[in-house]
Amino acid sequence: MRKIIIDCDPGIDDALAIMLAVNSPELKIAAITTVSGNVPSDMGAVNAKKVLKQLNRLDIPVYIGEDAPLREEYIDARDTHGMDGLGESFLPEVSSGCEKQSAVDFLTEILEKEKISIIALGPMTNLAKVFSKKPHLIRNVEELVSMGGNFRSHGNCSPVAEYNYWCDPDAAAIVYDLFEKEGNIIHMIGLDVTREIVLTPNRLEYMCRLDKENGEFIRKITGFYMDFHWEQEGIIGCVINDPLAVAYFIDRSMCSGFDSFTAVATDGICRGQTVVDSMDFWKKEPNSRILTETDPEKFFRFFMERVLKKEDGSKWNDEELKLLHEL
Ligand code: BDR
Ligand code: CA
Numbered sequence: 001m002r003k004i005i006i007d008c009d010p011g012i013d014d015a016l017a018i019m020l021a022v023n024s025p026e027l028k029i030a031a032i033t034t035v036s037g038n039v040p041s042d043m044g045a046v047n048a049k050k051v052l053k054q055l056n057r058l059d060i061p062v063y064i065g066e067d068a069p070l071r072e073e074y075i076d077a078r079d080t081h082g083m084d085g086l087g088e089s090f091l092p093e094v095s096s097g098c099e100k101q102s103a104v105d106f107l108t109e110i111l112e113k114e115k116i117s118i119i120a121l122g123p124m125t126n127l128a129k130v131f132s133k134k135p136h137l138i139r140n141v142e143e144l145v146s147m148g149g150n151f152r153s154h155g156n157c158s159p160v161a162e163y164n165y166w167c168d169p170d171a172a173a174i175v176y177d178l179f180e181k182e183g184n185i186i187h188m189i190g191l192d193v194t195r196e197i198v199l200t201p202n203r204l205e206y207m208c209r210l211d212k213e214n215g216e217f218i219r220k221i222t223g224f225y226m227d228f229h230w231e232q233e234g235i236i237g238c239v240i241n242d243p244l245a246v247a248y249f250i251d252r253s254m255c256s257g258f259d260s261f262t263a264v265a266t267d268g269i270c271r272g273q274t275v276v277d278s279m280d281f282w283k284k285e286p287n288s289r290i291l292t293e294t295d296p297e298k299f300f301r302f303f304m305e306r307v308l309k310k311e312d313g314s315k316w317n318d319e320e321l322k323l324l325h326e327l
Contacts, residue, residue: 001027001028002027002028003027003114003116003117004021004027004116004118004119004249005029005031005033005107005110005116005117005119006018006029006032006119007032007033007034007065007103007107007118007120007121007122007126007127008033008034008035008037008044008048008119008120008121008242009034009035009036009037009039009041009044009085009121009123009164010034010038010039010044010047010048010051010085010086011037011038011039011044011077011081011121011242012038012081012082012085012086012087012222012224012225012238012240013239013240013241013243014044014047014121015047015086015221016218016240016242016243017119017121017242017243017245017246018032018048018051018052019051019054019055019218020246020247020303020306020307021119021246022052022057022060023055023306023307024250024306026250027246027249027250030110030116031060031061031063031110032045032052032060032061032062033062033063033064033065033103033106033107033126034048034062034063034064034065034103034122035065035066035103035122035123035124035125035126036065036066036068036069036076036122036125037077037164037167038077038078038080038085039076039078039081039085040074040076041064041066041067041103042064043084043085044064044085044122045062045064045098046093046094047084047085047086048062049062049093049094049096049098050091050093052094053094054091054217058094058096061098061099062098062099063098063099063102063106064098064099064102064103065102065103065104065125065126066125066126066129069125069167069168069170070168070174071170072170072271074167077163079228080228081224081225082224086221087221087222087223087224087225088224089220089221089224091220103126104126104129104130107127107130108130108133108134108137111130111134111140111141112134112137112140114140115140115141115142116140117142117143117249118141118144118145119245120144120146120147120164120245121164121241121242121245122164122167123164123165123167123168123171123172124148124164124165124168124171124172124174125168125171127144127171127175128170128171128172128174128175131175132174132178135181135182136182138178138179138184139182139184141184143249144185144187145186145187145189145245145248145249146164146175146186146187146189146245147164147194147242147244148162148164148165148189148190148274149162149164149165149191149264149274150190150191150192150273150274151190151192151276151278153191154191155191155273157272158269158271158272158273160270160272160273161270161273162190162191162272165264165272165273165274166272167272169266169267169271169272170266172264172272172274173264173266176264176287177287179288180285180287183285185259185286185287185289186262186287186288186289187248187288187291188262188274188288188289188290188291189244189245189248189291190274190290192290192291193255193257193291193292194240194241194242194244195239196294196296197239197240197241197243197244197294198237198238198240199218199222199226199237199238199239199240200236200237201237203237203324204218204219204222204237206304206323206324206327207219207304207307207308210304210308210316210320211308211309213309214307214308215308218307222240226238243299243303247299247302247303248291251302253298254294254295254298254299254302255293256293256294257289257292258289258290258292259288259289260276260278260280260286260288260289260290261276261277261280261284261285261287261288262274262276262277262287262288263277276288276290278290301321301324304316304321304324305321
């Protein structure tokens with residue numbers, strides 16, 4: 001079992017990532033920390049609780065993180081994720097509250113005590129605050145997997161930038177820079193790979209057939225996201241970015257790529273762009289592993305096997321999942 005913290009901004013695809021992580025026996029989730037991104041950090045924490053309630057895992061503590069990017073004006077993504085951040089599902093709020101300690105203090109405290117991995121699914125504001133004050137704590141980050149950035153693929157917020165890094169480009173730039181200085185690397189699950197992970201209406205329907213309860217929960221939170229993808233990108237279905245970072249953390253064969261030095265642009269028309277030195281012009285030590293290839297069918301099998309439950313509690317077999325190959 002590997003101990004992790006999920007730093008996120010739930011967010012529809014963050015919710016799916018939490019579902020996957022909670023249902024993965026390889027992971028021990030020490031905490032969920034939230035950051036302002038798709039929705040403000042306090043709303044993200046309420047949403048994390050709603051998802052944990054669905055999973056009967058309200059024992060996992062939730063810490064509220066930074067409420068605005070380091071320097072830029074905060075721009076949320078409620079056009080994509082709905083006014084409540086969970087596809088306007090307006091699920092009932094959970095009465096048990098969040099932890100009193102701030103996410104930044106919690107992250108600092110735990111990294112001072114032990115080595116732990118972080119799966120970052122939102123802007124890097126919390127992480128930048130922790131590491132710019134205490135850079136040596138980067139040595140206690142067992143692994144950092146970050147959903148964000150893009151290499152060959154175009155952006156989703158500007159021609160060149162992906163939302164998490166675009167939202168707080170200074171934070172992303174600081175974290176990449178400090179990881180280089182401290183000799184650690186960031187596993188970058190960017191749009192090159194996540195764009196391939198499309199939850200189609202057929203896949204969703206299949207999930208509902210296999211497990212009505214969890215399938216319908218996913219349907220409830222993804223409908224709005226599907227409409228957004230059709231209107232904005234002409235896609236039938238929705239790109240679910242964040243759960244791929246969890247799947248990759250558990251199973252390295254989920255994505256492949258290369259090691260490189262990467263910097264993040266902070267200003268102007270390139271704000272939030274990941275500048276990946278794949279040709280080694282700068283002769284710098286790699287601070288990132290850039291994932292460029294993935295296998296969507298493998299991912300969906302992995303996701304469904306874990307998140308969907310069989311009534312008798314047994315595991316899904318090939319026969320039961322065979323339709324997946326055709327969807
Ligand atoms: C990322 O931005 C958010 O909208 C998603 O939750 C994901 O983390 C994709 O660009
Ligand atoms: Ca996210």
